[in-house]
Amino acid sequence: MARIFRFHQHGGPEVLRIETVDVAPPARGEVQIRARALGLNRADALLRRGTYIETATFPSGLGLEAAGIVEAVGEGVAGFAPGDAVSIVPPRSMVRSPAHAELATFPVDLIVKHPRELSFEAAAAVWMQYLTAYGALVDIAGLGRGDVVAITAASSSVGLAAIQIANRIGAIPVALTRTSAKRHALHEAGAAHVIASAEEDIRLRLEEIAGANGVRMVLDAVGGPAFEPLTAAMAPGGILLEYGGLSPEPTPFPLFNVLTKSLVLRGYLVHEITGDAARLARAKAFILDGLADGSLKPIIARTFRFEDIVEAHRFLESNEQFGKIVVTI
Missing domain, CATH: 3.40.50.720 (NAD(P)-binding Rossmann-like Domain)
Incomplete structure (x- = not known):
């Protein structure tokens, strides 16, 4: 069981709910992570309001960015093991693969071991913006x-x-x-x-x-x-x-x-990059090198607790932020 953000109708931040759901183990080629931090994007608010390029199916999850610890790996997964600190490349569909949950599962090619010196909050603020x-x-x-x-x-x-x-x-x-x-x-x-x-x-x-x-x-x-x-x-x-x-x-x-x-x-x-393995590999190398040498450094506007997701979305839509909004778990 794990908590997840969901909404059952389109609307403002107030339609968001924290619900507890069963989470299946990872299938072949998948990695399941226990999130420590979640990155918010304007796309999250657009999906919630019904104005995004993707259509929600109710009840719908949401979210494109997360960082945390590997909980379990599916058959055929190499290079990752439970306990690894990782972050995720944004999935193509946040309806099919919502990232904003305590426990979430993604294809192994979307999982990245980020630099050890990067905090979970910073790691959750990396991939959408830099990619x-x-x-x-x-x-x-x-x-x-x-x-x-x-x-x-x-x-x-x-x-x-x-x-x-x-x-x-x-x-x-x-x-x-x-x-x-x-x-x-x-x-x-x-x-x-x-x-x-x-x-x-x-x-x-x-x-x-x-x-x-x-x-x-x-x-x-x-x-x-x-x-x-x-x-x-x-x-x-x-x-x-x-x-x-x-x-x-x-x-x-x-x-x-x-x-x-x-x-x-x-x-x-960004799907032009994330959907092409060769282009994504070049992008990840550039970004990881920049994170390592300090030329790339995520700027976090504000952090919110998991329980304060409604307030986090209100701040997202205020346009007052300077940088990324992060939710911690």
Whole structure:
């Protein structure tokens, strides 16, 4: 028996329940972990509200990130044993494989032995943010030394991971945030430049920063009217990767900018990386190396107790956080 977070209808944080369920032993090729910490993502709230790319089947679990101790291994599993400290690569479906539980089971290829010096709280804040940012900046865009990358929603966990990865490869991270409230914190987190999008002219500031070369890449989680000034400041042949849609306003297609600069605009999901064994292996190696040398360091906004999951989700939806929200068990 183990406790798990579930909801029986779509709605706000108040629909979440802590329920006790039977947990089957791991099948062949699976690893069961006893969680010590859980990482929250905006996708959790979207699934709960019924606006995610995946549809919940009630009663539904949720969650994409966890870290803990191996409880048991299934037949055919090599390299892991009960007692190992591990974290998980986000599963493709949190409905079929919800991570937010005391005891959860995953395919062995999603299990990672993280560095010993990493706490469970930090380990639960690693894989979604760094895999998402790595896949965009390094795997797809091929960002290099001296390239300027504009990062929207920069105070999110993915935004902060992108800043750290950009610095690790020698690129120039420009953080976009709505107001100046988080400007200092973003500079402290490694942003070379910070633009308050509600207070400054986005195109003008990006052009001042990038100069004649223009912005090589945009990593965007927002969409909306900012597409026009963002693409206007991009370099010829630049790439904009869209991995979210936070803006409630329509997103115009910047036809003139795309045509005159031969820009690439495309959607992106972390599943592109996690669903490809070779790409995932390269990503894990890059991230583990960065964790080991200190160039990658998860920033945790706040931790909550397992019993306070409703409050944790309320904080998640407040947009007040700077970094990852973690729930401890």
